[in-house]
Amino acid sequence: MPRLSNACKRSIIPLLLAALPIAASPVLADSRPTFGWVEEGLILPENTRVKFKLDTGALTSSMHAENIDSFKKDGDDWVRFTVELEDMDSEKQVKTRLERKVVRKIKVRGAGGADSRPVVMMKVCLGDRVYEDQFSLNDRDKMNYPVLIGRRMLEDVGLVDSSRTFTTEPNCKTGNSKKS
Template identity: 75%
Template sequence: MSRTSLLRLPGLTGLVLVVTSLSVLPALAESRETLGWVEEGLVLPEKTRVKFKLDTGALTSSMHAENIERFEKDGDDWVRFTLELDDIQNDEQVETRLERKVVRTTKVRGAGGAEERPVVLMKVCLGRRVHEAQFSLNDRDKMNYPVLIGRRLLEEIGPVDAARTFTQEPRCDA
């Protein structure tokens, strides 16, 4: 019996199919959190709490970094940089010097022209989950949000409600 004919069957079979479908939908919705367009998150491993902007207009996520230096290590491209973030929970500035292997380089075009930025893997906590994702490194001092979450990571995170902000406390065990 085809799926189409099953849906046309009157009586108990059709009712069971509808009830089963309705009972699965809430479980799917609960498996991924709905977040607002601005959320508090943690940059790991330092657990620095900062504001994240969830930006459906950006493809790649971006993180504030200063003093970016490229170098070679074991034949691979690496980058050394300073994360200088204002921790909004403790109202203090956290400065950490990190080294990461460059995953790729991205070209960003804007009003001021085009520039190449290194992309590295970083871990962040958003809601109840830790995400390891690619972040382009850029001086975001003049931006309101030190971390921007792009569509590549949003696919993993789940839906964004553009009318809401600060819907989830970061609660990761990492």
């Protein structure tokens, strides 16, 4: 290995030290989009525009659902539920009855005690991408945000800037789908 002269060392060392913070910074190296802690999104396939809360404190995403009924279909656990939300575009109540296969059940502990919830696969649009991910179903009528995006999905979505809101509008086209 060739030996460097003292003059060469003096010129290289400041360059290496200047580059170190950039190379060590994961935020600068991350090319994923940055969203605010509240964004507009679409619940698919109905294309209902609602507020999504991007919650880094929640592991699993959650969606408002009412009248959740469990049933068996081909030996598997399924749920039938009603999604009734106010569309931000039309300000009309959108009500639809959906059926989904239960992926798993989770136990949620809170101030009111423990609660068991079904988890299903749902598609949503955030920014310019469609995401299919697991959502626990829960009556979120008393909550400000009908859809909560948890850390599992946020890993694929991007970064969250807690000082910002409504940084993007949903603009999903076919083929921009990402399965989480």
